Each structure stands twice: as C-alpha cells, then as structure tokens.
Amino acid sequence: MIEFKNVSKKYGDNLAVEDVNFKVEEGEFFVIIGPSGCGKTTTLKMINRLIPLTTGYIYFKEKPVSDFPLYEMRWDIGYVLQQIALFPHMTIKENIAQVPEMKKWANKDINARVDELLEMVGLKPETYRNRIPSELSGGEKQRIGVIRALAADPPVILMDEPFSALDPISREKLQDDLLELQKKIKKTIVFVTHDIQEALKMGDRICMLNAGSVEQIGTPEEFLSEPENDFVKDFIGDIDGHLLKQSTAGDIVRDAPEIGVDTDVHLPEVCHDVDMHKLFKYFSEHDTLIIVDENKRKYLNRQDLFKYLSKDEGGGRQ
Ligand SMILES: Nc1ncnc2c1ncn2[C@@H]1O[C@H](COP(=O)(O)OP(=O)(O)OP(=O)(O)O)[C@@H](O)[C@H]1O
Ligand SMILES: [Mg+2]
Incomplete structure (x- = not known):
C-alpha cells in the first residue's frame, strides 16, 4: 500500500531522514517510533x-x-496532525464534516456520521456538535482530530502522536477503541509515537528511527525477543526481560476470572505452562486465546500480555 525506497530528506544541510526503506501492507497497523527530532513527523508528512x-x-x-493529484491524497489519506489544528471559527460538526462535504455527501449522511464518530470517542453529540474548538479541553480537541481523519472513511490513515495530550485512562480507552475499530474495518494505519508501550500494544509492525535512520523494523514480538542493537535495547528498556524469560501463560492470567466451559469454544486453547516465546507465536495469528489449566479456562489477549511485561504495571510481581 505504501512503500519507501531509499528515501532521504534534507532541510538545508540537515539530513532529517536518511535512506529509509519500508513497506506498509494493506490493512496493516504500522508504528513509527523514535526519540524527539528523529524524523517521525517528516517521514509521515512525505x-x-x-x-x-x-x-x-x-x-x-x-x-x-x-x-497523484494533491486533492486525491488528502481524500484517500486521513491525517491526524501532531498539533491539533481544528478550524477555530467552525463548529465541531463542521470541522469533522470537512472531507465528507468536499466529497459531496448528502447532509443526512454527514449528520449521522458526525454523531456516530462523536459517540465513538465518548463525546455526546448533542453537547458537542455545535460547540467551537475553544470550548473544548485539549484532550477533547485531540479526540476530534482523530475522528476528523476517519470521517470520510479513507483507506489509509496517518496519525502523528494522536493520543499524546490525553490522560492515561482516556488514552488507554482511545487505544482500545482504535484497535477494536481496526479489527472491524482494517484500514492501513501509519501511527507515530515516542511511547514504546503504545507501539508494542498497537503495532502489527514497528519501525524504530534514530537520527533519521531505521534501527529495526519488525513485529512487537521480534522487538522484545530479538532487539537488533543497543539503541533498540535501551529504547525498550522498561520492558522486563526477566518476566519475558521466566513467565508462563498461566502467570499472566493468575488473577483473571474463570470463564465457563462452553464459552467461546472457537478460540484457540493454550496450555497454562507455555512460555512467552510460544505465546508470541500464537499472538501473531490470534488476538485472544483461552488459557487452560486442568478444568479452569481464562481469557488472555495481546494487550494483557504487553501490560504484564511492562515494568510500570508490574504485573508479575504483585
Ligand atoms: N521545516 C523544517 N526546517 C528545518 N528543519 C526541520 C524542519 N522540520 C523539521 N526539521 C528538523 O528535522 C528533524 C526531524 O524533525 P521531525 O519533526 O520529523 O522530528 P520528530 O521525530 O517528529 O520529533 P518529535 O518527536 O519531537 O515530534 C529535526 O532535527 C528538526 O529540527
Ligand atoms: Mg513529530
């Protein structure tokens, strides 16, 4: 869907992006991560x-x-800016409806779409649709920035640190919403973040940049189990390597509630004593598994796994 071949970008004498190569497949959630100034926004905007x-x-x-004509790029590629740039004199509804208006959607379809999107991010349409951006909090504006990019249902969405201004709870909720949505509609998403936990949770694959160059491209599992160099290792430093080596599936679901014997029989069942390596293999094909220990069955999803492995959450040491 999107391919970079030996792409470089110079601002004057400063090489901001250097010989970058990657391919984003259709329907893939591709994360670009790296420290401030490493060229993430530049890569996205190209x-x-x-x-x-x-x-x-x-x-x-x-x-x-x-x-491609420029207008086609704007219509087919939704874009969430790093600095939310809503039009200050337009209402929230008018801001969201911009691309659908340009595409000449019928009014009733636009209205329905705006309300549907507002509800999706937990903002009551009747309260918010007629406000102007200055009457919203920073986090609310950021949510409008996200749904505006989804409004006309573009096949590709570029998101530049879309959740950075949110508190941890709203952030986690929006991350979950976006993953849910992605499961249903399978957009191609290129998502920029500087937060490794967000990258591991959201990405099908991750591309790590450092001073304009690619350090590693791979699945979250590959980043955790085979970091290619010290830079990558340092960046994922807050993932607990000890937990990664020592834990089994059963450890992660230790405190999870049991589910009934007949619930979700279509999900793959995995024995409680499998190690992380095997678990990653399962998660490359499934989002949710059932962990079985004798006659007990418990759900385990990808996000639980990464949460468990992160030092901040301290999942394994309580
Ligand atoms: N318009 C510009 N003119 C000159 N230099 C620029 C311009 N835009 C960006 N740069 C430089 O290019 C480099 C990459 O910038 P970029 O905005 O892509 O970084 P980033 O990875 O998105 O950083 P952040 O995480 O802080 O948003 C930086 O050194 C920046 O100073
Ligand atoms: Mg940036």
Whole structure:
C-alpha cells in the first residue's frame, strides 16, 4: 500500500531522514517510533506530500506519490496532525464534516456520521456538535482530530502522536477503541509515537528511527525477543526481560476470572505452562486465546500480555 525506497530528506544541510526503506501492507497497523527530532513527523508528512522528499521514491498503491493529484491524497489519506489544528471559527460538526462535504455527501449522511464518530470517542453529540474548538479541553480537541481523519472513511490513515495530550485512562480507552475499530474495518494505519508501550500494544509492525535512520523494523514480538542493537535495547528498556524469560501463560492470567466451559469454544486453547516465546507465536495469528489449566479456562489477549511485561504495571510481581 505504501512503500519507501531509499528515501532521504534534507532541510538545508540537515539530513532529517536518511535512506529509509519500508513497506506498509494493506490493512496493516504500522508504528513509527523514535526519540524527539528523529524524523517521525517528516517521514509521515512525505507520504501525503505535505513535505516533498529530497531523494528516493515513495509509492502509494504501487504508484509514485507524485503521480497523484494533491486533492486525491488528502481524500484517500486521513491525517491526524501532531498539533491539533481544528478550524477555530467552525463548529465541531463542521470541522469533522470537512472531507465528507468536499466529497459531496448528502447532509443526512454527514449528520449521522458526525454523531456516530462523536459517540465513538465518548463525546455526546448533542453537547458537542455545535460547540467551537475553544470550548473544548485539549484532550477533547485531540479526540476530534482523530475522528476528523476517519470521517470520510479513507483507506489509509496517518496519525502523528494522536493520543499524546490525553490522560492515561482516556488514552488507554482511545487505544482500545482504535484497535477494536481496526479489527472491524482494517484500514492501513501509519501511527507515530515516542511511547514504546503504545507501539508494542498497537503495532502489527514497528519501525524504530534514530537520527533519521531505521534501527529495526519488525513485529512487537521480534522487538522484545530479538532487539537488533543497543539503541533498540535501551529504547525498550522498561520492558522486563526477566518476566519475558521466566513467565508462563498461566502467570499472566493468575488473577483473571474463570470463564465457563462452553464459552467461546472457537478460540484457540493454550496450555497454562507455555512460555512467552510460544505465546508470541500464537499472538501473531490470534488476538485472544483461552488459557487452560486442568478444568479452569481464562481469557488472555495481546494487550494483557504487553501490560504484564511492562515494568510500570508490574504485573508479575504483585
Ligand atoms: N521545516 C523544517 N526546517 C528545518 N528543519 C526541520 C524542519 N522540520 C523539521 N526539521 C528538523 O528535522 C528533524 C526531524 O524533525 P521531525 O519533526 O520529523 O522530528 P520528530 O521525530 O517528529 O520529533 P518529535 O518527536 O519531537 O515530534 C529535526 O532535527 C528538526 O529540527
Ligand atoms: Mg513529530
């Protein structure tokens, strides 16, 4: 869907992005991560031509991005800016409805879509649709920025640190909502963050940048089990390597409630004593498993796994 071939970007003499190569598949959730100033926003903005590249090629649907008319890039690629830039004099509804309006959707379809999206992010349509952006909190504005990018149902969405201004609870809720949504609608998403836990939770694959260059590209499982160099190791430092080596599936679900014998019989059942390595293999194909210990059955999903492994949560040491 999106391919970078030897892409570099210079601002004057400063090489902001250096010889970057990657391919984002259709329906993939691709995360770009790295420290401040490493070139994440620049990389993202080159995809929809908000920033021109200096050398190399970027392909969208197998064609160079320069072949697409600019308006088509804006319509087919939803974009959530790092600095939320809502139009200050337009209402929330008008802000969200921008691309659907340009695409000449019928009014009743636009109204229904706006309300549906507001509800999705926990904002009551009747309270919020007619307000203007200055009447919203920072986190609420950020949520509007996210749903505005989804409004006209584009196949590709670029998101630049979309949840950074949210408190941990709203952040986790929006992350979960986006993962739920992604399961249903399978968009191609390129998502920028500097938060390794967010990257591990959200990404099908992660691309780690450092000073404009790629350090590693791989699945969350590969990042945890085979970090390619010290930079990557340092970055994922707050994931507990000891827990990764010592734990079994049974440890993670120790405090989880049991489920009935006949519940969700279609989900794969995994023995409680499998190690993390095997568990990652299962999670590369399934989002949720049932962990079985004699006659006890418990759910385990990907997010629980990463939460357990993160030092902040301290899942294994309580
Ligand atoms: N318009 C510009 N002119 C000159 N230099 C720029 C410009 N935009 C970005 N840069 C530089 O390019 C580098 C990469 O910037 P970029 O915004 O892509 O970083 P980032 O990874 O998104 O950082 P952050 O996490 O802080 O948002 C930085 O060194 C930045 O100072
Ligand atoms: Mg940035």
